[in-house]
Amino acid sequence: MTSPHLATTPLEGSLGGEPQGQRPARLDVVHLAKSYGTGDGAKKVIEDLTFSVSAREIVCIVGPSGIGKTTLLKCLAGLQPTSGGRAAIDGREISGPPPEMALVFQDYSRSLMPWLTVRKNVVLPLRHLRLPKAELKARCDEALEAVGLAHAENQFPWQLSGGMQQRVAIARALAYRPEILIMDEPFASVDAQTRFDLEDLCLKIREGFGMTILVVTHDIDEAVYLADRVVVLGSKPARVLRIVDVELPSPRDQIGTRALPEFAAQRTDVLSLIKRPA
Amino acid sequence: MALTVKPAVAGAAGIAVALAIWQAASSAHAAGGSLPAVATVATDLGGLLAEPDFWSAVGATVGIALLGLGASAAAGIVVGVLVGSFEPIRFATRAVLEFLKPIPPIVILPLVVLILGPTGQMSWFLVFLGCLLPIVMQTVDGVHSTDPVARDTARSYGMGSAEILARIVVPSSLPYIGTAMRVSAPAALIITVVAGLLGGGPGLGARLYLAQSGGDYPTLYALVIVLGVLGLMFQGATRFAERRLLHWHESYREVVHS
Ligand SMILES: Nc1ncnc2c1ncn2[C@@H]1O[C@H](COP(=O)(O)OP(=O)(O)OP(=O)(O)O)[C@@H](O)[C@H]1O
Numbered sequence: 398m399t400s401p402h403l404a405t406t407p408l409e410g411s412l413g414g415e416p417q418g419q420r421p422a423r424l425d426v427v428h429l430a431k432s433y434g435t436g437d438g439a440k441k442v443i444e445d446l447t448f449s450v451s452a453r454e455i456v457c458i459v460g461p462s463g464i465g466k467t468t469l470l471k472c473l474a475g476l477q478p479t480s481g482g483r484a485a486i487d488g489r490e491i492s493g494p495p496p497e498m499a500l501v502f503q504d505y506s507r508s509l510m511p512w513l514t515v516r517k518n519v520v521l522p523l524r525h526l527r528l529p530k531a532e533l534k535a536r537c538d539e540a541l542e543a544v545g546l547a548h549a550e551n552q553f554p555w556q557l558s559g560g561m562q563q564r565v566a567i568a569r570a571l572a573y574r575p576e577i578l579i580m581d582e583p584f585a586s587v588d589a590q591t592r593f594d595l596e597d598l599c600l601k602i603r604e605g606f607g608m609t610i611l612v613v614t615h616d617i618d619e620a621v622y623l624a625d626r627v628v629v630l631g632s633k634p635a636r637v638l639r640i641v642d643v644e645l646p647s648p649r650d651q652i653g654t655r656a657l658p659e660f661a662a663q664r665t666d667v668l669s670l671i672k673r674p675a
Numbered sequence: 676m677a678l679t680v681k682p683a684v685a686g687a688a689g690i691a692v693a694l695a696i697w698q699a700a701s702s703a704h705a706a707g708g709s710l711p712a713v714a715t716v717a718t719d720l721g722g723l724l725a726e727p728d729f730w731s732a733v734g735a736t737v738g739i740a741l742l743g744l745g746a747s748a749a750a751g752i753v754v755g756v757l758v759g760s761f762e763p764i765r766f767a768t769r770a771v772l773e774f775l776k777p778i779p780p781i782v783i784l785p786l787v788v789l790i791l792g793p794t795g796q797m798s799w800f801l802v803f804l805g806c807l808l809p810i811v812m813q814t815v816d817g818v819h820s821t822d823p824v825a826r827d828t829a830r831s832y833g834m835g836s837a838e839i840l841a842r843i844v845v846p847s848s849l850p851y852i853g854t855a856m857r858v859s860a861p862a863a864l865i866i867t868v869v870a871g872l873l874g875g876g877p878g879l880g881a882r883l884y885l886a887q888s889g890g891d892y893p894t895l896y897a898l899v900i901v902l903g904v905l906g907l908m909f910q911g912a913t914r915f916a917e918r919r920l921l922h923w924h925e926s927y928r929e930v931v932h933s
Protein backbone atom coordinates (compact mmCIF):
# COMPACT_ATOMS: atom_id res chain seq x y z
CA MET A 398 0.00 0.00 0.00
CA THR A 399 1.28 3.45 -0.76
CA SER A 400 1.13 5.75 2.17
CA PRO A 401 -1.25 8.68 1.86
CA HIS A 402 1.46 10.93 0.58
CA LEU A 403 1.31 14.45 1.63
CA ALA A 404 0.02 16.86 -0.88
CA THR A 405 2.64 19.09 -2.33
CA THR A 406 0.59 21.44 -4.45
CA PRO A 407 -1.26 23.29 -1.71
CA LEU A 408 2.00 23.67 0.14
CA GLU A 409 3.60 25.37 -2.80
CA GLY A 410 0.58 27.60 -3.02
CA SER A 411 0.06 28.60 0.58
CA LEU A 412 3.01 27.70 2.74
CA GLY A 413 5.58 27.98 0.01
CA GLY A 414 5.57 31.47 -1.40
CA GLU A 415 6.02 34.61 0.62
CA PRO A 416 6.45 34.40 4.36
CA GLN A 417 3.07 35.31 5.82
CA GLY A 418 3.44 38.26 8.15
CA GLN A 419 4.45 36.33 11.21
CA ARG A 420 6.69 37.96 13.73
CA PRO A 421 9.63 35.64 14.19
CA ALA A 422 10.00 34.79 17.87
CA ARG A 423 13.00 33.67 19.81
CA LEU A 424 13.06 31.22 22.69
CA ASP A 425 15.62 31.40 25.48
CA VAL A 426 16.11 28.77 28.15
CA VAL A 427 18.42 29.91 30.93
CA HIS A 428 19.56 27.61 33.76
CA LEU A 429 16.20 25.92 33.75
CA ALA A 430 15.76 23.36 36.51
CA LYS A 431 12.79 21.18 37.36
CA SER A 432 11.98 18.89 40.25
CA TYR A 433 8.75 17.03 40.82
CA GLY A 434 7.42 17.12 44.36
CA THR A 435 8.77 19.06 47.28
CA GLY A 436 10.83 18.41 50.38
CA ASP A 437 12.47 15.04 50.91
CA GLY A 438 10.35 13.31 48.30
CA ALA A 439 11.40 15.76 45.60
CA LYS A 440 12.67 14.19 42.41
CA LYS A 441 15.08 16.28 40.44
CA VAL A 442 14.54 15.64 36.74
CA ILE A 443 16.27 18.61 35.14
CA GLU A 444 19.49 19.89 36.67
CA ASP A 445 20.38 22.85 34.52
CA LEU A 446 19.51 23.51 30.89
CA THR A 447 20.65 26.50 28.92
CA PHE A 448 20.08 26.87 25.21
CA SER A 449 18.20 29.09 22.85
CA VAL A 450 16.27 28.83 19.64
CA SER A 451 16.68 31.83 17.39
CA ALA A 452 13.84 33.19 15.33
CA ARG A 453 13.04 30.94 12.36
CA GLU A 454 15.48 28.34 13.58
CA ILE A 455 14.78 24.61 13.87
CA VAL A 456 16.33 23.05 16.94
CA CYS A 457 16.08 19.36 17.78
CA ILE A 458 16.45 17.94 21.25
CA VAL A 459 17.73 14.40 21.53
CA GLY A 460 18.34 12.35 24.62
CA PRO A 461 17.57 8.95 26.12
CA SER A 462 14.09 7.98 27.21
CA GLY A 463 13.05 9.24 30.62
CA ILE A 464 15.64 11.99 30.77
CA GLY A 465 13.09 14.79 30.99
CA LYS A 466 12.42 15.97 27.46
CA THR A 467 8.65 16.03 27.88
CA THR A 468 9.14 17.64 31.27
CA LEU A 469 11.14 20.42 29.63
CA LEU A 470 8.54 21.01 26.93
CA LYS A 471 5.74 21.22 29.50
CA CYS A 472 7.71 23.89 31.31
CA LEU A 473 8.29 25.79 28.07
CA ALA A 474 4.59 25.56 27.23
CA GLY A 475 3.76 27.11 30.59
CA LEU A 476 1.83 24.04 31.72
CA GLN A 477 3.93 23.57 34.83
CA PRO A 478 6.22 25.88 36.79
CA THR A 479 9.96 25.51 36.65
CA SER A 480 11.93 24.97 39.85
CA GLY A 481 14.70 27.30 38.85
CA GLY A 482 16.05 29.42 36.03
CA ARG A 483 13.79 30.85 33.39
CA ALA A 484 12.43 30.48 29.90
CA ALA A 485 11.47 33.44 27.81
CA ILE A 486 9.96 34.26 24.44
CA ASP A 487 11.53 37.38 22.95
CA GLY A 488 12.67 38.31 26.43
CA ARG A 489 9.24 37.92 28.05
CA GLU A 490 9.35 35.30 30.74
CA ILE A 491 7.00 32.34 30.31
CA SER A 492 4.69 32.05 33.31
CA GLY A 493 1.59 30.52 31.73
CA PRO A 494 0.70 29.08 28.33
CA PRO A 495 2.07 31.63 25.83
CA PRO A 496 -0.49 32.55 23.16
CA GLU A 497 2.18 32.56 20.45
CA MET A 498 3.12 28.93 21.04
CA ALA A 499 1.62 25.59 20.03
CA LEU A 500 2.64 22.25 21.51
CA VAL A 501 2.13 18.91 19.79
CA PHE A 502 1.93 16.37 22.60
CA GLN A 503 3.76 13.08 22.65
CA ASP A 504 0.48 11.49 23.77
CA TYR A 505 -1.19 12.55 20.53
CA SER A 506 -4.16 10.21 20.83
CA ARG A 507 -5.07 11.48 24.29
CA SER A 508 -4.70 15.07 23.16
CA LEU A 509 -7.38 14.64 20.49
CA MET A 510 -10.98 14.85 21.68
CA PRO A 511 -12.82 11.62 20.82
CA TRP A 512 -16.19 13.38 20.62
CA LEU A 513 -15.02 15.77 17.91
CA THR A 514 -14.40 14.99 14.27
CA VAL A 515 -10.98 15.62 12.80
CA ARG A 516 -12.05 19.00 11.48
CA LYS A 517 -13.61 20.03 14.77
CA ASN A 518 -10.50 18.97 16.62
CA VAL A 519 -8.44 21.21 14.38
CA VAL A 520 -10.85 24.10 14.86
CA LEU A 521 -11.14 23.66 18.64
CA PRO A 522 -8.23 25.91 19.71
CA LEU A 523 -9.20 28.57 17.17
CA ARG A 524 -12.67 29.15 18.54
CA HIS A 525 -11.63 31.57 21.25
CA LEU A 526 -9.68 33.62 18.71
CA ARG A 527 -13.03 34.68 17.21
CA LEU A 528 -11.77 34.59 13.64
CA PRO A 529 -14.07 35.29 10.71
CA LYS A 530 -15.75 32.08 9.55
CA ALA A 531 -14.02 32.11 6.20
CA GLU A 532 -10.59 32.38 7.74
CA LEU A 533 -11.36 29.59 10.20
CA LYS A 534 -12.31 27.34 7.34
CA ALA A 535 -9.35 28.37 5.22
CA ARG A 536 -6.87 27.70 8.01
CA CYS A 537 -8.39 24.34 8.76
CA ASP A 538 -8.51 23.29 5.09
CA GLU A 539 -4.93 24.34 4.58
CA ALA A 540 -3.63 22.55 7.66
CA LEU A 541 -5.47 19.32 6.86
CA GLU A 542 -4.30 19.50 3.29
CA ALA A 543 -0.74 20.05 4.44
CA VAL A 544 -0.70 16.84 6.48
CA GLY A 545 -2.59 14.94 3.78
CA LEU A 546 -5.77 14.39 5.75
CA ALA A 547 -8.31 16.47 3.88
CA HIS A 548 -10.20 13.28 3.06
CA ALA A 549 -10.55 12.32 6.73
CA GLU A 550 -11.97 15.59 8.04
CA ASN A 551 -15.33 14.12 9.01
CA GLN A 552 -13.99 11.03 10.69
CA PHE A 553 -13.41 10.71 14.39
CA PRO A 554 -9.85 10.38 15.71
CA TRP A 555 -10.46 6.86 17.02
CA GLN A 556 -11.36 5.75 13.52
CA LEU A 557 -7.87 6.66 12.34
CA SER A 558 -4.50 4.93 12.60
CA GLY A 559 -1.92 6.16 15.07
CA GLY A 560 0.06 7.92 12.38
CA MET A 561 -3.05 9.67 11.08
CA GLN A 562 -3.95 10.80 14.59
CA GLN A 563 -0.47 12.20 14.98
CA ARG A 564 -0.94 14.16 11.78
CA VAL A 565 -4.27 15.53 13.03
CA ALA A 566 -2.47 16.82 16.11
CA ILE A 567 0.13 18.44 13.86
CA ALA A 568 -2.58 19.96 11.64
CA ARG A 569 -4.23 21.44 14.72
CA ALA A 570 -0.97 23.13 15.67
CA LEU A 571 -0.46 24.42 12.11
CA ALA A 572 -3.94 25.89 11.92
CA TYR A 573 -3.22 27.78 15.13
CA ARG A 574 -0.36 29.54 13.31
CA PRO A 575 1.95 29.80 16.28
CA GLU A 576 5.14 31.80 16.18
CA ILE A 577 6.83 28.98 18.04
CA LEU A 578 5.94 25.38 17.30
CA ILE A 579 7.04 22.75 19.80
CA MET A 580 6.65 19.08 18.97
CA ASP A 581 7.26 16.10 21.25
CA GLU A 582 8.33 13.11 19.15
CA PRO A 583 5.80 14.07 16.51
CA PHE A 584 6.69 11.49 13.89
CA ALA A 585 7.06 8.47 16.14
CA SER A 586 4.22 6.38 14.77
CA VAL A 587 4.15 7.08 11.07
CA ASP A 588 5.61 4.95 8.33
CA ALA A 589 8.99 5.85 6.84
CA GLN A 590 7.58 7.55 3.76
CA THR A 591 5.12 9.70 5.71
CA ARG A 592 7.88 10.47 8.14
CA PHE A 593 10.04 11.88 5.36
CA ASP A 594 7.09 13.86 4.07
CA LEU A 595 6.36 15.29 7.50
CA GLU A 596 10.00 16.21 8.02
CA ASP A 597 9.93 18.09 4.76
CA LEU A 598 6.63 19.66 5.78
CA CYS A 599 8.37 20.88 8.92
CA LEU A 600 11.09 22.52 6.83
CA LYS A 601 8.47 24.07 4.56
CA ILE A 602 6.48 25.46 7.46
CA ARG A 603 9.55 27.23 8.66
CA GLU A 604 10.03 28.78 5.24
CA GLY A 605 6.38 29.49 4.62
CA PHE A 606 5.34 30.79 8.02
CA GLY A 607 8.62 31.90 9.44
CA MET A 608 8.00 29.72 12.45
CA THR A 609 10.51 28.94 15.13
CA ILE A 610 10.47 25.21 15.69
CA LEU A 611 11.65 23.01 18.55
CA VAL A 612 11.38 19.25 18.05
CA VAL A 613 12.08 16.44 20.48
CA THR A 614 13.05 13.23 18.74
CA HIS A 615 14.60 9.86 19.44
CA ASP A 616 15.85 9.60 15.90
CA ILE A 617 19.31 11.04 15.43
CA ASP A 618 19.17 10.98 11.65
CA GLU A 619 15.95 12.93 11.85
CA ALA A 620 17.48 15.46 14.23
CA VAL A 621 20.44 16.04 11.93
CA TYR A 622 18.28 16.24 8.82
CA LEU A 623 15.82 18.73 10.33
CA ALA A 624 17.82 20.89 12.61
CA ASP A 625 20.02 23.92 12.41
CA ARG A 626 21.27 22.86 15.81
CA VAL A 627 20.90 19.72 17.89
CA VAL A 628 20.74 19.97 21.67
CA VAL A 629 22.01 16.70 23.13
CA LEU A 630 20.73 15.99 26.64
CA GLY A 631 22.36 13.53 28.97
CA SER A 632 23.06 12.43 32.55
CA LYS A 633 20.53 12.29 35.35
CA PRO A 634 19.26 14.79 36.30
CA ALA A 635 19.35 16.20 32.80
CA ARG A 636 22.02 18.56 31.56
CA VAL A 637 22.98 19.77 28.10
CA LEU A 638 25.83 17.52 26.95
CA ARG A 639 26.53 19.55 23.90
CA ILE A 640 24.89 21.76 21.31
CA VAL A 641 25.88 20.58 17.86
CA ASP A 642 25.72 23.03 14.97
CA VAL A 643 24.47 21.17 11.94
CA GLU A 644 26.30 22.40 8.94
CA LEU A 645 24.44 21.06 5.99
CA PRO A 646 23.46 22.99 2.88
CA SER A 647 19.95 24.33 2.44
CA PRO A 648 17.48 23.53 1.05
CA ARG A 649 17.69 20.02 2.38
CA ASP A 650 16.53 17.05 0.48
CA GLN A 651 15.76 13.58 1.77
CA ILE A 652 17.92 11.73 -0.69
CA GLY A 653 20.65 14.22 -1.47
CA THR A 654 21.23 15.55 2.04
CA ARG A 655 21.25 12.14 3.68
CA ALA A 656 23.82 10.94 1.13
CA LEU A 657 26.28 13.72 1.96
CA PRO A 658 29.46 12.67 3.78
CA GLU A 659 28.89 15.65 6.12
CA PHE A 660 25.55 14.16 7.09
CA ALA A 661 27.20 10.92 8.14
CA ALA A 662 29.88 12.83 10.03
CA GLN A 663 27.30 14.92 11.91
CA ARG A 664 25.15 11.99 12.91
CA THR A 665 28.20 10.06 14.09
CA ASP A 666 29.11 13.10 16.13
CA VAL A 667 25.73 13.19 17.87
CA LEU A 668 25.51 9.44 18.23
CA SER A 669 28.88 9.18 19.93
CA LEU A 670 27.77 11.82 22.45
CA ILE A 671 24.72 9.78 23.32
CA LYS A 672 26.47 6.44 23.38
CA ARG A 673 29.36 7.60 25.51
CA PRO A 674 28.38 8.20 29.12
CA ALA A 675 29.15 11.80 29.91
CA MET B 676 -28.94 -28.67 13.72
CA ALA B 677 -28.29 -25.34 15.37
CA LEU B 678 -31.35 -23.74 16.84
CA THR B 679 -31.87 -20.33 15.29
CA VAL B 680 -34.60 -18.26 16.86
CA LYS B 681 -35.37 -14.65 16.13
CA PRO B 682 -35.24 -12.54 19.34
CA ALA B 683 -38.65 -11.02 18.59
CA VAL B 684 -40.20 -14.48 18.25
CA ALA B 685 -38.62 -15.64 21.48
CA GLY B 686 -39.83 -12.49 23.23
CA ALA B 687 -43.39 -13.00 22.01
CA ALA B 688 -43.25 -16.62 23.12
CA GLY B 689 -42.04 -15.52 26.56
CA ILE B 690 -44.93 -13.10 26.93
CA ALA B 691 -47.39 -15.77 25.82
CA VAL B 692 -46.06 -18.19 28.43
CA ALA B 693 -46.23 -15.53 31.14
CA LEU B 694 -49.85 -14.77 30.22
CA ALA B 695 -50.66 -18.47 30.24
CA ILE B 696 -49.21 -18.86 33.75
CA TRP B 697 -51.16 -15.81 34.86
CA GLN B 698 -54.36 -17.24 33.43
CA ALA B 699 -53.73 -20.61 35.06
CA ALA B 700 -53.03 -19.00 38.44
CA SER B 701 -56.13 -16.92 38.13
CA SER B 702 -58.34 -19.92 37.21
CA ALA B 703 -56.92 -21.87 40.15
CA HIS B 704 -57.75 -18.99 42.52
CA ALA B 705 -54.10 -19.04 43.52
CA ALA B 706 -54.10 -15.58 45.07
CA GLY B 707 -57.43 -15.99 46.78
CA GLY B 708 -59.42 -14.29 44.06
CA SER B 709 -57.19 -11.19 43.96
CA LEU B 710 -55.87 -12.13 40.53
CA PRO B 711 -58.45 -11.50 37.82
CA ALA B 712 -58.47 -13.33 34.50
CA VAL B 713 -56.32 -12.04 31.67
CA ALA B 714 -59.35 -11.20 29.57
CA THR B 715 -60.94 -9.19 32.39
CA VAL B 716 -57.84 -7.06 32.81
CA ALA B 717 -57.56 -6.66 29.05
CA THR B 718 -61.13 -5.43 28.83
CA ASP B 719 -60.51 -3.03 31.67
CA LEU B 720 -57.36 -1.79 30.04
CA GLY B 721 -59.29 -1.22 26.82
CA GLY B 722 -61.83 0.79 28.79
CA LEU B 723 -59.09 2.87 30.37
CA LEU B 724 -57.51 3.62 27.05
CA ALA B 725 -60.78 5.06 25.79
CA GLU B 726 -61.07 7.40 28.76
CA PRO B 727 -59.82 11.01 28.36
CA ASP B 728 -59.29 11.23 32.14
CA PHE B 729 -56.91 8.32 31.97
CA TRP B 730 -54.85 10.02 29.32
CA SER B 731 -54.64 13.23 31.31
CA ALA B 732 -53.41 11.15 34.26
CA VAL B 733 -50.76 9.59 31.99
CA GLY B 734 -49.84 13.08 30.79
CA ALA B 735 -49.55 14.35 34.36
CA THR B 736 -47.35 11.45 35.41
CA VAL B 737 -45.05 11.69 32.41
CA GLY B 738 -44.94 15.48 32.64
CA ILE B 739 -44.07 15.48 36.33
CA ALA B 740 -41.42 12.80 35.89
CA LEU B 741 -39.81 14.62 32.97
CA LEU B 742 -39.95 17.99 34.66
CA GLY B 743 -38.34 16.64 37.82
CA LEU B 744 -35.76 14.71 35.83
CA GLY B 745 -34.92 17.69 33.65
CA ALA B 746 -34.59 20.01 36.62
CA SER B 747 -32.38 17.56 38.49
CA ALA B 748 -30.23 17.01 35.39
CA ALA B 749 -29.73 20.74 34.87
CA ALA B 750 -29.00 21.43 38.52
CA GLY B 751 -27.06 18.21 39.04
CA ILE B 752 -24.70 18.80 36.13
CA VAL B 753 -24.01 22.40 37.15
CA VAL B 754 -23.42 21.45 40.78
CA GLY B 755 -21.43 18.38 39.81
CA VAL B 756 -19.13 20.34 37.51
CA LEU B 757 -18.53 22.94 40.21
CA VAL B 758 -17.95 20.40 42.96
CA GLY B 759 -15.75 18.28 40.71
CA SER B 760 -13.67 21.25 39.58
CA PHE B 761 -12.58 22.31 43.01
CA GLU B 762 -10.66 19.68 44.90
CA PRO B 763 -11.36 21.06 48.43
CA ILE B 764 -15.09 21.23 47.75
CA ARG B 765 -14.99 17.72 46.37
CA PHE B 766 -13.40 16.36 49.51
CA ALA B 767 -15.63 18.46 51.77
CA THR B 768 -18.85 17.25 50.17
CA ARG B 769 -17.90 13.64 49.54
CA ALA B 770 -18.85 12.23 52.93
CA VAL B 771 -22.11 14.17 53.10
CA LEU B 772 -23.14 13.08 49.61
CA GLU B 773 -22.25 9.45 50.32
CA PHE B 774 -24.40 9.59 53.44
CA LEU B 775 -27.38 11.19 51.71
CA LYS B 776 -27.31 9.06 48.58
CA PRO B 777 -28.81 5.81 49.91
CA ILE B 778 -31.70 7.61 51.63
CA PRO B 779 -34.77 6.99 49.47
CA PRO B 780 -36.68 10.16 48.60
CA ILE B 781 -39.85 8.55 49.97
CA VAL B 782 -38.50 9.14 53.46
CA ILE B 783 -38.96 12.88 53.08
CA LEU B 784 -42.31 12.55 51.31
CA PRO B 785 -44.32 13.36 54.47
CA LEU B 786 -42.30 16.50 54.98
CA VAL B 787 -42.66 17.63 51.38
CA VAL B 788 -46.41 16.91 51.47
CA LEU B 789 -46.72 18.99 54.63
CA ILE B 790 -44.98 21.91 52.98
CA LEU B 791 -46.36 21.77 49.44
CA GLY B 792 -49.59 19.82 49.89
CA PRO B 793 -50.84 16.97 47.68
CA THR B 794 -49.92 18.81 44.47
CA GLY B 795 -48.05 18.30 41.26
CA GLN B 796 -45.42 20.65 42.61
CA MET B 797 -44.88 18.29 45.54
CA SER B 798 -44.48 15.36 43.16
CA TRP B 799 -41.93 16.93 40.88
CA PHE B 800 -39.96 18.35 43.75
CA LEU B 801 -39.70 14.86 45.16
CA VAL B 802 -38.54 13.57 41.78
CA PHE B 803 -36.05 16.41 41.61
CA LEU B 804 -34.62 15.53 45.02
CA GLY B 805 -34.58 11.83 44.29
CA CYS B 806 -32.64 12.13 41.04
CA LEU B 807 -30.38 15.02 42.00
CA LEU B 808 -27.78 13.25 44.09
CA PRO B 809 -26.92 10.40 41.73
CA ILE B 810 -26.55 12.92 38.90
CA VAL B 811 -24.36 15.21 40.99
CA MET B 812 -22.14 12.36 42.13
CA GLN B 813 -21.74 10.85 38.68
CA THR B 814 -20.95 14.27 37.21
CA VAL B 815 -18.30 14.78 39.89
CA ASP B 816 -16.74 11.45 38.97
CA GLY B 817 -16.96 12.34 35.29
CA VAL B 818 -15.23 15.68 35.82
CA HIS B 819 -12.56 13.91 37.76
CA SER B 820 -12.05 11.40 34.96
CA THR B 821 -11.22 14.11 32.40
CA ASP B 822 -7.95 13.19 30.73
CA PRO B 823 -5.21 15.52 32.00
CA VAL B 824 -3.61 15.45 28.55
CA ALA B 825 -6.85 16.76 27.00
CA ARG B 826 -6.96 19.47 29.66
CA ASP B 827 -3.31 20.39 29.08
CA THR B 828 -3.91 20.52 25.35
CA ALA B 829 -6.71 23.01 25.84
CA ARG B 830 -4.63 25.06 28.27
CA SER B 831 -1.62 25.09 25.97
CA TYR B 832 -3.78 26.59 23.22
CA GLY B 833 -4.81 29.40 25.53
CA MET B 834 -8.37 28.27 26.16
CA GLY B 835 -9.82 29.88 29.29
CA SER B 836 -11.18 27.91 32.22
CA ALA B 837 -14.83 28.51 31.31
CA GLU B 838 -14.18 27.31 27.77
CA ILE B 839 -12.27 24.29 29.05
CA LEU B 840 -15.20 23.42 31.30
CA ALA B 841 -17.70 23.70 28.47
CA ARG B 842 -15.70 22.15 25.66
CA ILE B 843 -13.50 19.60 27.40
CA VAL B 844 -14.71 18.77 30.89
CA VAL B 845 -18.45 18.50 30.26
CA PRO B 846 -18.10 16.31 27.14
CA SER B 847 -15.60 14.13 29.00
CA SER B 848 -18.15 13.71 31.79
CA LEU B 849 -21.01 12.83 29.47
CA PRO B 850 -20.54 9.05 29.72
CA TYR B 851 -20.88 9.30 33.50
CA ILE B 852 -23.85 11.65 33.25
CA GLY B 853 -25.43 9.25 30.77
CA THR B 854 -25.16 6.42 33.25
CA ALA B 855 -26.79 8.57 35.92
CA MET B 856 -29.62 9.48 33.55
CA ARG B 857 -30.19 5.87 32.60
CA VAL B 858 -30.67 5.02 36.27
CA SER B 859 -32.62 8.17 37.10
CA ALA B 860 -35.19 8.07 34.31
CA PRO B 861 -37.09 4.99 35.56
CA ALA B 862 -36.59 6.22 39.13
CA ALA B 863 -38.27 9.52 38.20
CA LEU B 864 -41.32 7.61 37.01
CA ILE B 865 -41.44 5.47 40.14
CA ILE B 866 -41.13 8.47 42.45
CA THR B 867 -43.93 10.27 40.58
CA VAL B 868 -46.23 7.29 41.03
CA VAL B 869 -45.33 6.86 44.68
CA ALA B 870 -45.89 10.57 45.29
CA GLY B 871 -49.37 10.13 43.82
CA LEU B 872 -50.05 6.92 45.68
CA LEU B 873 -48.86 7.99 49.12
CA GLY B 874 -48.81 11.76 48.89
CA GLY B 875 -51.92 12.44 46.83
CA GLY B 876 -50.09 14.01 43.91
CA PRO B 877 -51.86 13.95 40.52
CA GLY B 878 -51.43 11.29 37.84
CA LEU B 879 -51.45 7.52 37.67
CA GLY B 880 -50.40 7.18 41.31
CA ALA B 881 -53.67 8.76 42.40
CA ARG B 882 -55.61 6.46 40.04
CA LEU B 883 -53.78 3.51 41.54
CA TYR B 884 -54.83 4.67 45.00
CA LEU B 885 -58.47 4.99 43.91
CA ALA B 886 -58.47 1.51 42.38
CA GLN B 887 -56.87 0.12 45.52
CA SER B 888 -59.31 1.72 47.94
CA GLY B 889 -62.23 0.61 45.77
CA GLY B 890 -60.92 -2.97 45.59
CA ASP B 891 -61.00 -2.68 41.81
CA TYR B 892 -58.51 -5.41 40.98
CA PRO B 893 -58.83 -5.39 37.17
CA THR B 894 -58.11 -1.63 37.02
CA LEU B 895 -55.24 -2.07 39.46
CA TYR B 896 -53.64 -4.64 37.18
CA ALA B 897 -54.38 -2.61 34.07
CA LEU B 898 -52.60 0.38 35.65
CA VAL B 899 -49.64 -1.79 36.58
CA ILE B 900 -49.35 -2.85 32.95
CA VAL B 901 -49.56 0.76 31.79
CA LEU B 902 -46.81 1.75 34.23
CA GLY B 903 -44.66 -1.15 33.07
CA VAL B 904 -44.98 0.02 29.48
CA LEU B 905 -44.20 3.60 30.47
CA GLY B 906 -41.11 2.39 32.32
CA LEU B 907 -39.92 0.57 29.23
CA MET B 908 -40.49 3.69 27.15
CA PHE B 909 -38.49 5.82 29.59
CA GLN B 910 -35.67 3.36 29.54
CA GLY B 911 -35.76 3.09 25.76
CA ALA B 912 -35.71 6.86 25.37
CA THR B 913 -32.69 7.29 27.65
CA ARG B 914 -30.87 4.47 25.92
CA PHE B 915 -31.59 6.04 22.57
CA ALA B 916 -30.44 9.47 23.73
CA GLU B 917 -27.32 7.97 25.25
CA ARG B 918 -26.45 6.19 22.06
CA ARG B 919 -26.92 9.35 20.05
CA LEU B 920 -24.91 11.59 22.37
CA LEU B 921 -22.19 9.10 23.20
CA HIS B 922 -21.70 7.47 19.81
CA TRP B 923 -18.02 8.41 20.13
CA HIS B 924 -17.51 6.64 23.42
CA GLU B 925 -15.73 3.27 23.58
CA SER B 926 -18.88 1.43 24.57
CA TYR B 927 -20.88 2.70 21.59
CA ARG B 928 -18.26 2.97 18.88
CA GLU B 929 -19.01 1.37 15.60
CA VAL B 930 -16.07 0.81 13.36
CA VAL B 931 -16.98 2.71 10.23
CA HIS B 932 -15.13 1.96 7.06
CA SER B 933 -15.11 4.84 4.68
N1 LIG C 1 4.20 14.52 36.86
C1 LIG C 1 5.31 13.85 37.23
N2 LIG C 1 5.55 13.61 38.54
C2 LIG C 1 6.67 12.97 38.93
N3 LIG C 1 7.61 12.51 38.09
C3 LIG C 1 7.44 12.72 36.78
C4 LIG C 1 6.27 13.39 36.28
N4 LIG C 1 6.37 13.45 34.94
C5 LIG C 1 7.52 12.85 34.62
N5 LIG C 1 8.16 12.41 35.71
C6 LIG C 1 9.46 11.75 35.75
O1 LIG C 1 10.40 12.59 35.13
C7 LIG C 1 11.32 11.84 34.37
C8 LIG C 1 11.38 12.40 32.97
O2 LIG C 1 10.14 12.15 32.31
P1 LIG C 1 9.83 12.69 30.85
O3 LIG C 1 8.49 12.23 30.49
O4 LIG C 1 10.08 14.15 30.83
O5 LIG C 1 10.94 11.93 30.00
P2 LIG C 1 11.18 11.95 28.43
O6 LIG C 1 12.57 12.38 28.23
O7 LIG C 1 10.13 12.72 27.75
O8 LIG C 1 11.07 10.42 28.07
P3 LIG C 1 10.56 9.73 26.70
O9 LIG C 1 11.62 9.92 25.70
O10 LIG C 1 10.37 8.32 27.06
O11 LIG C 1 9.28 10.42 26.31
C9 LIG C 1 10.87 10.39 34.42
O12 LIG C 1 11.69 9.73 35.36
C10 LIG C 1 9.47 10.47 34.93
O13 LIG C 1 9.18 9.36 35.72
Ligand SMILES: [Mg+2]
Binds near residue numbers: 466467468503581
Ligand atom coordinates in the same frame (compact mmCIF):
# COMPACT_ATOMS: atom_id res chain seq x y z
MG1 LIG D 1 8.64 12.28 26.46
